[in-house]
Each structure stands twice: as structure tokens, then as C-alpha cells.
Amino acid sequence: MNRVGIGYDVHQLVAGRKLILGGVELPHDRGLDGHSDADALIHAIADALLGAAGLEDIGCYFPNTDPRWKDQPSRVFLEHIRALLDRQRAKIINVDATLVCEAPKIKPHLLAMKAVIAEALMVTTAQIGIKATTNETMGFVGRREGICALAVASLEIS
Ligand code: MG
Numbered sequence: 001m002n003r004v005g006i007g008y009d010v011h012q013l014v015a016g017r018k019l020i021l022g023g024v025e026l027p028h029d030r031g032l033d034g035h036s037d038a039d040a041l042i043h044a045i046a047d048a049l050l051g052a053a054g055l056e057d058i059g060c061y062f063p064n065t066d067p068r069w070k071d072q073p074s075r076v077f078l079e080h081i082r083a084l085l086d087r088q089r090a091k092i093i094n095v096d097a098t099l100v101c102e103a104p105k106i107k108p109h110l111l112a113m114k115a116v117i118a119e120a121l122m123v124t125t126a127q128i129g130i131k132a133t134t135n136e137t138m139g140f141v142g143r144r145e146g147i148c149a150l151a152v153a154s155l156e157i158s
Contacts, residue, residue, distance in 0.1 A: 002093070002154060002156055003054070004154050006048055007044040007048035007153070008148070011043075011146060018031045021039055021106070022109070022112070026106075026109055027104065028104045036062070038074075040099075040149040041097060041099055042075065042078060047151070048097075049092070051153070052154065061080065082122060095121070095123075097129065098132070098149065098150045098151075099132040099133075099148075100147065101144075106130075111125075
């Protein structure tokens, strides 16, 4: 049986934080705020995978009240989810995601992000799609107040 799931996440850009997206640190004057490393891209992918498997959302598995996840790299969430999917006999067909942000430029980092995510999920980089777009200066993303990410995931459950 093939299943799909959708994920969305947004985090606020604030001073004094590193900007981590797709498990990669990007040079920028601000970073995303959150309990973990606030990696919106990985969080959206995590929710897409959990949703495709019919499981509960990322906040249920990795609550921001649990000190275990404080300042953790979000790559760890993907490793946990991969183990959950294994237990469900769910095989990842592909993941596709879009980052929406005005700055910094994402393209130079796409391959590194794909490598981190593919390794955490134990799939090939060809199974991971990541695109980036701006919000054409409109809204909170356009004002550079935050970064959002959307993702879909497809699973084969035997
Ligand atoms: Mg998040």
C-alpha cells in the first residue's frame, strides 16, 4: 500500500541563534528560534513522514517541554522516525520539500542538506527533493521575520 503525508513548519528568525536548515548551518545574521535547533525544513519533513505512516505529529513524539530535545540537532528526530517507520514496515519512496525564505540563498547548500537528510533516513539523495523560493517580499516571510517549509513524503507499507 502506498501512502502520502504532508508537513508544514515555520520558525521565527531571531538574533543570537545559528541558522540551521536541513541539518546544515547557513551563514546568516540571525537564526531560527525554537526548543531544538528549530530546523523548519527537517520538522516539515518529519511531519510528512509521520503523517504518511498514520502516526501522530512531531510535537507528540518530540515535545518542546522535554529537556531531552533541548538544542538537539533535528537530524536526530529523523533517525527516530526512521526507526518508527521500520517498525511499521514502511519504506520511504521519496520526500519532497520547499523552503520559503527571502535570505540567505539556499541553493549553494541544497546538496549538503540532501546528504544529511538522506543519511538520517537511510535513503539515497535521489529520494530527497528540496527546493527553495522567496515570498516575493510579501508577508512575514517577505519581511524576513521567519522561514517556513512545506514537505510531502511517500511511503510503501507492506
Ligand atoms: Mg518546528
